[in-house]
Amino acid sequence: MKDIILKAENISKQYRLGQVGTGTLTHDLNRWWHQLRGKEDPYLKIGDTNDRTIKGTSDYVWALQDINFEVERGEVIGIIGKNGAGKSTLLKILSRVTAPTTGSIKFGGRVASLLEVGTGFNGEMTGRENIYLNGAILGMTKKEITAKLDEIIDFSGCERYIDTPVKRYSSGMYVRLAFAVAAFLEPEILIIDEVLAVGDAEFQKKAIGKMQDISRTGGRTILFVSHNMAAVKQLCTKTIMMENGMIVFEGKTDDGIDYYLQSNQYDGYKGNYNNDNVKESGFVSLSLVDEMNVNRTEFGFDETITVKLKVKVAEKHLNAHLGFRVVDRNERVIFTSEIKIDTIIITSGICNLEVQLPVKFLVPNKFNLTFALHVPNIVMIDCLDDCLSFEIVETGSDLHIYTGNDYGCVFVDCNWSLRMDK
Incomplete structure (x- = not known):
């Protein structure tokens, strides 16, 4: 037998929109007249669903409807x-x-x-x-x-x-x-x-x-x-x-x-980003590809994931930093990677770069990538929040040997060795 301590049965809550006390006397009299005759409240038959994002047609709204648990x-x-x-x-x-x-x-x-x-x-x-x-x-x-x-x-x-x-x-x-x-x-x-x-x-x-x-x-x-x-x-x-x-x-x-x-939050994984209107400096395009250079948004735990970047850099921004961060579906920042532009780019203009994510590192989860081009503590040149997204799945991996589905944030292959006592 279940020990039920709380039971909600057919809970509904209706509110009248607008200013309190404005134009409600007629409704109150109508309710009273129906109650006097033993009839149902006439306004329980009307009312919009409680969706705050759209304009309704009724003065009444159902804040709750038929809640049972x-x-x-x-x-x-x-x-x-x-x-x-x-x-x-x-x-x-x-x-x-x-x-x-x-x-x-x-x-x-x-x-x-x-x-x-x-x-x-x-x-x-x-x-x-x-x-x-x-x-x-x-x-x-x-x-x-x-x-x-x-x-x-x-x-x-x-x-x-x-x-x-x-x-x-x-x-x-x-x-x-x-x-x-x-x-x-x-x-x-x-x-x-x-x-x-x-x-x-x-x-x-x-x-x-x-x-x-x-x-x-x-x-x-x-x-x-x-x-x-x-x-x-x-x-x-x-x-x-x-x-x-x-x-x-x-x-x-x-x-x-x-x-x-x-x-x-989920509105379809984004494997590409394009912007042909970069004036001085910024991201022209970004994409996620596998080891066969195929654009994808779903990868196995042990597959290689590469980010291809096309970046436009003006002469005055060669001292900038280029970086990205990986965030999971619970909005936890998993890791951040960054490099100084002039260590890989010698002259200004449009350049093509690639960065490979660590293999067998991100555990099965859904991830977003945010990219930034900036001069630290001085100016943000270009920032793309959650511009790419992808999922790591268990298919083809050895993670099934662990019980449950929570592997933490990352799987780390630490260096193990046998210690010999002298």
């Missing part, structure tokens, strides 16, 4: 999607900040949420007082809160300011204290909406570690909204992707991240 106790659910997909609206409904237009939610425990910086804090009260306030809201007794107080203050890193009104805290300090309260006061369900992005790198790492700990050892459930795919992959056991107010994917985290990245 179940969460088991101890699961860490990542909720991902574009801005405006409905993630925050869903979390506000789950946190009881707002009510759904239709549908119902069943809970199996107390809920704590971090939706915005400072939510639930009274600015005039000190950090210590706000800890007791938030604990009381969660249903904790004063004795239970006091038992956790030292741990909360220590984790937040705000001990020096704990008796200072929180209105004087920075946004980062707000988040530190709010997260510490939510994590240590032991709610059965913890809901977090992107607020950790406000904290510094050290705190984000500590917070993710704490969430992993409370889910694995404490058996508590976490719903985590983030645009940081690395954090989602590290933390979440399951992923839900939302688009235009609807769930379009629910399943394994790796598959969900792939779906998200392809739907948001």
Whole structure:
């Protein structure tokens, strides 16, 4: 039997666009008249899909439509999607900040949420007082809160300011204290909406570690909204992707991240770039080829990948640097390579260059290449962001001997030797 701690059934949320209170009296009377006769709300039959990129025809929009999912106790659910997909609206409904237009939610425990910086804090009260306030809201007794107080203050890193009104805290300090309260006061369900992005790198790492700990050892459930795919992959056991107010994917985290990245960033691999209008200096053309000089965008792990460049360089830019960087689908910079122009080019004009990527180095993944021609710390002459893209696949390689699909960023063939003791 599954231990379901949260169940959302047919959740929908409808909003009326425009200024609040403008032209709604007629609609309110119409709704009241239908309700009086026991009929369905007439405005639930209308409304546009929540796509922020296009102009709609209705005054009503569905921020959420027919959301259904179940969460088991101890699961860490990542909720991902574009801005405006409905993630925050869903979390506000789950946190009881707002009510759904239709549908119902069943809970199996107390809920704590971090939706915005400072939510639930009274600015005039000190950090210590706000800890007791938030604990009381969660249903904790004063004795239970006091038992956790030292741990909360220590984790937040705000001990020096704990008796200072929180209105004087920075946004980062707000988040530190709010997260510490939510994590240590032991709610059965913890809901977090992107607020950790406000904290510094050290705190984000500590917070993710704490969430992993409370889910694995404490058996508590976490719903985590983030645009940081690395954090989602590290933390979440399951992923839900939302688009235009609807769930379009629910399943394994790796598959969900792939779906998200392809739907948001992937628009076909680019194996060529051409620009015939370079005036002084810049990139005329770029292409990816294999060892047979065939233009391709998909390569095996052990295949040779060569970048062919045609670059125009003016006399005054012979002291410039030419370089590129390789970035993977998770937006991690894998490596950068650079050379000073005058070490390979003697005279100005158009020249043809080639650079070969390391063989058996980039593990199966999708990559973008960014090229730059610049004089360091002085001028950027030409820069092409993500102008070429390609994929490394496992076909024909020996990587299948490793379990799982995460090989890190690169595969390094280190020098191994037998050490002979004298």
